[in-house]
Amino acid sequence: MALKGNCLIAQSGGPTAVINNSISGLVKEAGRYSQITTVYGALFGIKGVLDEHLIDLGQESRHTIEGLRYTPGAALGSCRYKLKTDDYEKLLDIFKKQNIRYFFYVGGNDSMDTANKISNMAAESGYEMRVVGVPKTVDNDLPLTDHSPGYGSAAKYIATVVKETGLDLQGIVASSDIAILEVMGRNAGWLTAAAALAKQSANEAPHLIYLPEVPFNKEQFVNDVIKVYDKLGYCYVVASEGLVDKDGNYLASEKATDAFGHAKLGNGLANTLKDLITEKVNVKVRCNILGTSQRSAMHHASKTDAAEAYRVGMEAVKLAVRGLSGVMMAMERDDYPNYRSRVGYVDLALVANVEKKMPLNMINEEKNYVTYEFVRYAQPLIEGEVAVPMHKGVPAYVTLEGYKRMHTLSRRKPAS
Amino acid sequence: MALKGNCLIAQSGGPTAVINNSISGLVKEAGRYSQITTVYGALFGIKGVLDEHLIDLGQESRHTIEGLRYTPGAALGSCRYKLKTDDYEKLLDIFKKQNIRYFFYVGGNDSMDTANKISNMAAESGYEMRVVGVPKTVDNDLPLTDHSPGYGSAAKYIATVVKETGLDLQGIVASSDIAILEVMGRNAGWLTAAAALAKQSANEAPHLIYLPEVPFNKEQFVNDVIKVYDKLGYCYVVASEGLVDKDGNYLASEKATDAFGHAKLGNGLANTLKDLITEKVNVKVRCNILGTSQRSAMHHASKTDAAEAYRVGMEAVKLAVRGLSGVMMAMERDDYPNYRSRVGYVDLALVANVEKKMPLNMINEEKNYVTYEFVRYAQPLIEGEVAVPMHKGVPAYVTLEGYKRMHTLSRRKPAS
Numbered sequence: 010m011a012l013k014g015n016c017l018i019a020q021s022g023g024p025t026a027v028i029n030n031s032i033s034g035l036v037k038e039a040g041r042y043s044q045i046t047t048v049y050g051a052l053f054g055i056k057g058v059l060d061e062h063l064i065d066l067g068q069e070s071r072h073t074i075e076g077l078r079y080t081p082g083a084a085l086g087s088c089r090y091k092l093k094t095d096d097y098e099k100l101l102d103i104f105k106k107q108n109i110r111y112f113f114y115v116g117g118n119d120s121m122d123t124a125n126k127i128s129n130m131a132a133e134s135g136y137e138m139r140v141v142g143v144p145k146t147v148d149n150d151l152p153l154t155d156h157s158p159g160y161g162s163a164a165k166y167i168a169t170v171v172k173e174t175g176l177d178l179q180g181i182v183a184s185s186d187i188a189i190l191e192v193m194g195r196n197a198g199w200l201t202a203a204a205a206l207a208k209q210s211a212n213e214a215p216h217l218i219y220l221p222e223v224p225f226n227k228e229q230f231v232n233d234v235i236k237v238y239d240k241l242g243y244c245y246v247v248a249s250e251g252l253v254d255k256d257g258n259y260l261a262s263e264k265a266t267d268a269f270g271h272a273k274l275g276n277g278l279a280n281t282l283k284d285l286i287t288e289k290v291n292v293k294v295r296c297n298i299l300g301t302s303q304r305s306a307m308h309h310a311s312k313t314d315a316a317e318a319y320r321v322g323m324e325a326v327k328l329a330v331r332g333l334s335g336v337m338m339a340m341e342r343d344d345y346p347n348y349r350s351r352v353g354y355v356d357l358a359l360v361a362n363v364e365k366k367m368p369l370n371m372i373n374e375e376k377n378y379v380t381y382e383f384v385r386y387a388q389p390l391i392e393g394e395v396a397v398p399m400h401k402g403v404p405a406y407v408t409l410e411g412y413k414r415m416h417t418l419s420r421r422k423p424a425s
Numbered sequence: 426m427a428l429k430g431n432c433l434i435a436q437s438g439g440p441t442a443v444i445n446n447s448i449s450g451l452v453k454e455a456g457r458y459s460q461i462t463t464v465y466g467a468l469f470g471i472k473g474v475l476d477e478h479l480i481d482l483g484q485e486s487r488h489t490i491e492g493l494r495y496t497p498g499a500a501l502g503s504c505r506y507k508l509k510t511d512d513y514e515k516l517l518d519i520f521k522k523q524n525i526r527y528f529f530y531v532g533g534n535d536s537m538d539t540a541n542k543i544s545n546m547a548a549e550s551g552y553e554m555r556v557v558g559v560p561k562t563v564d565n566d567l568p569l570t571d572h573s574p575g576y577g578s579a580a581k582y583i584a585t586v587v588k589e590t591g592l593d594l595q596g597i598v599a600s601s602d603i604a605i606l607e608v609m610g611r612n613a614g615w616l617t618a619a620a621a622l623a624k625q626s627a628n629e630a631p632h633l634i635y636l637p638e639v640p641f642n643k644e645q646f647v648n649d650v651i652k653v654y655d656k657l658g659y660c661y662v663v664a665s666e667g668l669v670d671k672d673g674n675y676l677a678s679e680k681a682t683d684a685f686g687h688a689k690l691g692n693g694l695a696n697t698l699k700d701l702i703t704e705k706v707n708v709k710v711r712c713n714i715l716g717t718s719q720r721s722a723m724h725h726a727s728k729t730d731a732a733e734a735y736r737v738g739m740e741a742v743k744l745a746v747r748g749l750s751g752v753m754m755a756m757e758r759d760d761y762p763n764y765r766s767r768v769g770y771v772d773l774a775l776v777a778n779v780e781k782k783m784p785l786n787m788i789n790e791e792k793n794y795v796t797y798e799f800v801r802y803a804q805p806l807i808e809g810e811v812a813v814p815m816h817k818g819v820p821a822y823v824t825l826e827g828y829k830r831m832h833t834l835s836r837r838k839p840a841s
Contacts (some may be wrong), residue, residue: 082592
């Protein structure tokens, strides 16, 4: 029997360039079923549900919902909020009050844990509600899915920036000899590894890639850099922000000491690596730290990725309407004869709080680059470009009308 | 009477996304005149002339010369080398030996000084040679030209990144509250100011822009940030790497002290600003430091800029063939009814070593943003996108065959 009621969509965690593609797919598909009355969006994630900051996405224009397909950032607003025990009861009350029968949570590992708990709670209390997790993360660290929507676009941007800044380095060896690019990804090296997709000829950047899956060895690192530098006259290093030493401590948070023996705190990963090099050899080192541009560069997003993020949203609604709950959408792939993806699903309980790291067969023996296994895996995910409408020389992104009206409610307290 | 002989092209200083457009224009136009026998390119700037590392650009395929129009980085290689007194005599000998009668130097302020000296030296020694400077700089600090090729593309990339990372910040206020983007430009604020081109609605990023033309006031800065934060719940700051205090000292190189009173050296501009904020209020601050991607992002270059860089190269050859020497090409503009640019020229002696800073009418009264005067000036320069051919998901850039064969000659000494 069809479950009748309202639908609620929320986003969580760090955005990706294509996260709103999933929202667009969810809203469009949800609008096609008579059993779904109103399609709500929660402003600023699960926090917005608790605060009952809900907007009616059915009131948004077709132009805006379509525009989400080329708009980066979390259009509904996102949060990093760990639910407290009391919150769950409150959430259930709100779901009942608003007659939410379909709940779609777009997020990464933590969000899938939240979705799983909400799903269990509803079941235990006998409130019929379908909960489906929609994966998104530039880190690509969600398990049981071939890859996560959001990863391909970030990977494409990283690869292109490495190609371009690699040409810059190569053309001006007398000015900067070593380039270090610090890449996002927390404890998984997937996004850092994507730099390798830039390399299409022997001496081209990148030359060295350091991943958090492998304990970082300082001596080996400096030797690696000198070896490349002595051969080419320049060296392009790509390193994950999450590099750890053999004891599992983050390199970036290490208390390094400067030339005077004083502690330097919060030096950052790239600068830590820079110091290791310059303490040993007299070369110029330049750090590029792209920060949040890695997860928002819709102007150079992967068409494959954007299309998949959209499809995952649509399929989530189809599944929920068919009766499934407590699952996360997942990507499956065929590589023969050409890359092709299908949307499947996995049990939320198996996904929650599990990090998928890079397997060792994708890392070379010297632990300073990736193998062809990785390139074969990642290359199809960055194919194609998204057409973004431009206005006065910059992308013309959209904003939800409901967000414009309501977002001030979610303002935080003044700092002063 | 037509001056017969060979032509030499060299690049200098930091590259821009469109610097090779000028090379492409120079090579194509030079190939059209019977009085120019061979079109040489010097590898790695004036250093390559001294080392006689010259390649015959007439041997490059049409595909490669055309491909320079969408390839970033210095395709011939660049250098930062200040000529010594002895070098000038050596240069003149090489010009004579190679029968160089046309010399085109693509570069910024320092390069125009070099070109000027070479021009004077040739004239004094009675060696007939036409010397033309071709402007390029993302800093836009060359005088007597409305703007410099290279600026528009960097400005477009900065504006788009601010728009995108601004959406990221706005959508995830609970995670990062303040974003700081550090922008290139040395002592001129033009590129930093370009961030304002991202703003098309009231609350959108950027909110504050700090330029090196104005002495930086720490108290005022922290107050500015808190004021925006208290209103919106987030704040996007854009700051020039070249910010100075009231005594003219660079902020970035300041010896700040950490919580333990120890000196923190080489903290960088963005981190220096971050510390100023976090010492005063308890907010999260995230720094984005785009580094060399600012001057190499051909994947998002301005079509207007690329076309102008190409045209400037062509016009330089036309001028030289007509008999002019000792000049730098310059951009002139008409704004009515629509933006339109013309290529003119100015005396090299008037350009050499002069920095053009932002005029005060382009900076607001509070010294924390730009005025509409600036937006009106810069907006037309970022219009249009360059179509870049893609291969396997990343741009398919070209490399000069001569560079591939010869660049190893220009290798520097091993570090170890």
